[in-house]
Amino acid sequence: MSILVYAEHDGRALSPATLSAIACARSIGGEIDVLVAGHDCAAAAQGAAAAAGVRKVLHADGAHLGQQIAENVAPLIESLASGYGHVLAAATPCAKNVLPRVAARLGVQQISEIVEVVSPDTFVRPIYAGNALATVQSSDPVKVITVRTTAFAAVADNGNQAAIERIDAGTDAGKTEFLGADLHATSGPELASARVVVSGGRGVGSAENFDIIRALAGTLGAAVGASRAAVDAGYVTNDHQVGQTGKVIAPELYIAVGISGAVQHLAGMKESRVIVAINKDGDAPIFEIADYGLVADLFSAVPELTGALSG
Amino acid sequence: MKIVVPVKRVVDAYVKVRVKSDGSGVDTDNTKMSMNPFDEIAIEEAVRLKEAGTATEIIAVSVGPQKAQEQLRTALAMGADRAILVESDLTDLQPLVIARLLAAVCEREQPDLVLMGKQAIDDDSNQVGQMLAALRDLPQGTFISRLEPGAGHVVVTREVDAGLERLRLSLPAVVTVDLRLNEPRYPKLPNIMKAKKVPIETATPAELGVDTASTLKTLKVEEPPVRKGGVKVASVAELVDKLKNEAKVI
Numbered sequence: 001m002s003i004l005v006y007a008e009h010d011g012r013a014l015s016p017a018t019l020s021a022i023a024c025a026r027s028i029g030g031e032i033d034v035l036v037a038g039h040d041c042a043a044a045a046q047g048a049a050a051a052a053g054v055r056k057v058l059h060a061d062g063a064h065l066g067q068q069i070a071e072n073v074a075p076l077i078e079s080l081a082s083g084y085g086h087v088l089a090a091a092t093p094c095a096k097n098v099l100p101r102v103a104a105r106l107g108v109q110q111i112s113e114i115v116e117v118v119s120p121d122t123f124v125r126p127i128y129a130g131n132a133l134a135t136v137q138s139s140d141p142v143k144v145i146t147v148r149t150t151a152f153a154a155v156a157d158n159g160n161q162a163a164i165e166r167i168d169a170g171t172d173a174g175k176t177e178f179l180g181a182d183l184h185a186t187s188g189p190e191l192a193s194a195r196v197v198v199s200g201g202r203g204v205g206s207a208e209n210f211d212i213i214r215a216l217a218g219t220l221g222a223a224v225g226a227s228r229a230a231v232d233a234g235y236v237t238n239d240h241q242v243g244q245t246g247k248v249i250a251p252e253l254y255i256a257v258g259i260s261g262a263v264q265h266l267a268g269m270k271e272s273r274v275i276v277a278i279n280k281d282g283d284a285p286i287f288e289i290a291d292y293g294l295v296a297d298l299f300s301a302v303p304e305l306t307g308a309l310s311g
Numbered sequence: 312m313k314i315v316v317p318v319k320r321v322v323d324a325y326v327k328v329r330v331k332s333d334g335s336g337v338d339t340d341n342t343k344m345s346m347n348p349f350d351e352i353a354i355e356e357a358v359r360l361k362e363a364g365t366a367t368e369i370i371a372v373s374v375g376p377q378k379a380q381e382q383l384r385t386a387l388a389m390g391a392d393r394a395i396l397v398e399s400d401l402t403d404l405q406p407l408v409i410a411r412l413l414a415a416v417c418e419r420e421q422p423d424l425v426l427m428g429k430q431a432i433d434d435d436s437n438q439v440g441q442m443l444a445a446l447r448d449l450p451q452g453t454f455i456s457r458l459e460p461g462a463g464h465v466v467v468t469r470e471v472d473a474g475l476e477r478l479r480l481s482l483p484a485v486v487t488v489d490l491r492l493n494e495p496r497y498p499k500l501p502n503i504m505k506a507k508k509v510p511i512e513t514a515t516p517a518e519l520g521v522d523t524a525s526t527l528k529t530l531k532v533e534e535p536p537v538r539k540g541g542v543k544v545a546s547v548a549e550l551v552d553k554l555k556n557e558a559k560v561i
Binding site for chain 1: 322327328330337405406407410432433434435436437438439440441442443444445446449450451452453454456466469470471472473474475476477478479480481484489490491525526527528529530531532533534535538539540541542543544546547548550551553554558560561
């Protein structure tokens with residue numbers, strides 16, 4: 001059976017998360033088609049065609065698809081689904097919004113945030129914020145699945161030249177109007193795909209003090225993350241939040257500063273390759289999973305670390 | 312505006328869950344159970360809409376065992392007007408089944424708005440709201456941090472990867488709430504006492520005409536591999552040395 005991957009993109013290129021979803025599709029096995037739906041997104045369709053392992057790109061273009069409104073995208077995916085054994089997407093806010101709507105329209109269960117493919121119908125997914133792993137088996141004719149991207153290494157752009165097929169974009173459901181977006185301009189790499197992430201927690205103490213975190217991140221070419229406590233306290237905006245209810249990431253190096261290590265936060269970063277914790281409380285739970293722990297006052301240790309690394 | 316708020320009985324957010332030794336699931340015997348925290352936020356928002364004169368009636372609905380009455384009583388104490396329990400002792404009710412049961416309740420009640428948590432903290436599926444919207448062919452606003460009611464519509468602010476986006480949804484609609492929407496109140500004692508006297512309406516899946524069979528089977532539940540802690544370093548200099556020469560990550 002073949003697999004349809006619903007792509008996330010910015011109109012010009014696929015998101016790295018989608019490349020991980022394609023990697024997951026390859027581990028299931030079968031021909032892989034990618035749906036690029038959007039408005040003026042021909043460049044993204046071309047990007048998808050270059051990704052390793054893709055057989056065909058389905059390109060649907062229309063103004064009503066521009067914002068990935070679930071009410072408009074779900075019928076499109078539904079109309080394509082009968083030709084596939086699996087419909088996959090990266091478990092990002094975009095697909096988490098759209099795919100359950102597709103599954104319900106198809107009358108099938110969705111399997112959320114899988115981290116392992118056991119066989120084409122059996123998958124492993126975390127439950128209870130990652131405190132348990134469930135192995136589930138689906139008997140649905142079409143398996144609708146979201147993929148936890150940190151569990152699958154993104155496929156490369158290998159100069160593949162998959163065919164691009166223009167398909168009918170459907171119509172506007174007309175019940176939902178996009179009013180606007182307030183996208184936070186971020187300097188430096190994107191949190192979800194950064195190689196190094198420096199995160200601050202409640203211990204950082206204020207929005208102004210977060211400059212200490214930003215300085216270290218700048219020196220390392222890292223993205224800035226935060227615990228839920230820091231976001232709730234208003235130190236940084238919610239798009240920086242790492243954790244079960246924020247972003248789940250797995251960078252090469254994760255530096256947790258002034259973060260105690262609540263279960264909710266650990267769920268979002270414990271798959272990182274190397275974890276560093278800097279906290280003045282030597283009993284903080286974060287030290288139980290950190291590869292390198294430094295019990296120190298962050299206000300002296302972090303600037304010192306920044307200085308040592310910028311030399 | 313008539314509002315339906317689905318609420319789920321889950322293991323309390325502060326309990327450390329234990330996987331059963333036979334791998335059949337998570338141990339919930341003698342465990343503190345609570346209302347799913349996201350659902351509390353949904354109830355709170357509905358009550359605020361009622362206090363502002365926008366909402367006329369709030370109906371809390373739960374699907375689960377008889378003991379889920381406790382969570383419905385909490386919803387009543389917070390300010391819901393009525394409560395409906397769709398009784399089922401099945402522990403593996405899947406999101407699509409729950410969405411079908413809620414769709415059947417909505418068919419009876421005809422709410423203008425369904426306000427619900429974006430996900431339950433036990434199975435973390437994050438599906439039911441979107442599925443309910445699909446089954447009822449309604450617009451959906453998911454993961455919202457702000458809700459502004461209007462005439463025949465609501466404007467929602469959604470939390471997406473890169474920031475926030477705003478949508479206008481024509482009513483009726485389904486809205487799922489994220490953490491930052493509000494801070495739920497603690498019910499006051501007189502309200503808790505009053506809530507105990509409210510009769511809870513009941514229904515069964517059979518009465519609602521919904522088949523509870525599942526096409527998704529849980530084969531086993533395991534503890535995740537434990538990540539071992541490493542070493543404590545004594546100084547920034549030692550940390551830099553380890554990162555450069557041992558972990559080779561910078």
